[in-house]
Structure formats: C-alpha cells, structure tokens
Amino acid sequence: MKIKYTVLLVLGITFGLLLAACSTPAKPSISVESAWGRPSMDYPTAGGMYMVIKNSGTDLDRLISGKSPACGSIEVHKMVTKSDGTMGMDLVDKPVEIPAGGQVELKPGDLHIMCIMKNENFKVGSKIDLTLTFEKSGDKTVSAEIREK
Numbered sequence: 001m002k003i004k005y006t007v008l009l010v011l012g013i014t015f016g017l018l019l020a021a022c023s024t025p026a027k028p029s030i031s032v033e034s035a036w037g038r039p040s041m042d043y044p045t046a047g048g049m050y051m052v053i054k055n056s057g058t059d060l061d062r063l064i065s066g067k068s069p070a071c072g073s074i075e076v077h078k079m080v081t082k083s084d085g086t087m088g089m090d091l092v093d094k095p096v097e098i099p100a101g102g103q104v105e106l107k108p109g110d111l112h113i114m115c116i117m118k119n120e121n122f123k124v125g126s127k128i129d130l131t132l133t134f135e136k137s138g139d140k141t142v143s144a145e146i147r148e149k
C-alpha cells in the first residue's frame with residue numbers, strides 16, 4: 001500500500017511539473033543597460049539618450065513610451081540621411097520591438113531617445129532617471145549619466 005502511494009505521488013508530481021512546463025506562457029524579460037545621454041548639438045532644448053535594451057525572455061516586447069523628470073517629453077527618433085545628403089531625425093511613431101532573446105541598441109547616429117524640452121537637471125556630469133514603459137514588462141527605470149560623448 002505504501003509503495004503504491006509513493007509511486008502515485010511521484011507520478012503525480014512528474015505530471016504536474018510537465019503540465020506546468022507546457023503551460024508556462026511565453027514572457028519577455030527586459031533589461032536596460034549602459035544608459036547615457038548628451039545635450040543635442042543641433043537643438044539647445046533637446047538631448048539624445050542612448051542605451052541597450054535586452055530581452056532575455058521568450059516573447060517579444062515593445063517600447064511604447066517613456067518619461068523623465070529631466071525632460072518635458074520623450075520621443076524615439078532615428079537619424080536618417082535626407083535626399084540632399086544632410087543628416088536629419090525622423091520621429092519613430094510606432095513601438096520599438098525588442099525581439100525575444102535579442103536586443104536593440106540605441107546609439108548616436110542611429111536610433112535614439114530624444115529628451116524634449118530638457119530642464120537644468122539634464123547637464124553634463126549629472127545623472128537623470130529615465131523610465132521606459134514596455135507593453136508587457138511595464139515600467140523600467142534606469143539612471144543615465146549625462147556626458148559630452
């Protein structure tokens with residue numbers, strides 16, 4: 001009787017674990033690394049912010065918005081070469097996808113976060129908080145060092 005019970009228990013636990021493994025929904029796991037910013041060279045009221053957004057999870061996530069106490073608002077921009085050969089910035093108006101097991105790098109001359117109407121906290125040598133909101137992972141707040149480059 002005792003052996004039967006143990007076998008049943010072991011079977012039950014095994015089955016339960018299998019079920020748990022199979023029914024675990026895919027989930028993103030977002031981390032924001034190496035965040036920093038610099039005052040914009042072209043726009044005195046703006047600042048560029050750069051970082052690596054990693055997703056070590058099993059589902060994609062999307063960056064949908066951001067905020068910082070040092071910025072009036074936050075936009076996602078991409079540097080582009082215009083038809084006349086000069087560089088400009090385009091507003092990225094759809095969520096940035098962070099693929100499962102992948103990463104998106106925001107860097108100078110490419111995709112970046114623009115701090116619009118920066119205030120006195122956004123200055124070289126200081127650190128500011130930046131909160132990024134992801135569709136599935138919610139808010140992630142990082143500290144970004146402001147430097148020249």
Ligand SMILES: [Cu+2]
Binds near residue numbers: 112
């Ligand atoms: Cu920009």
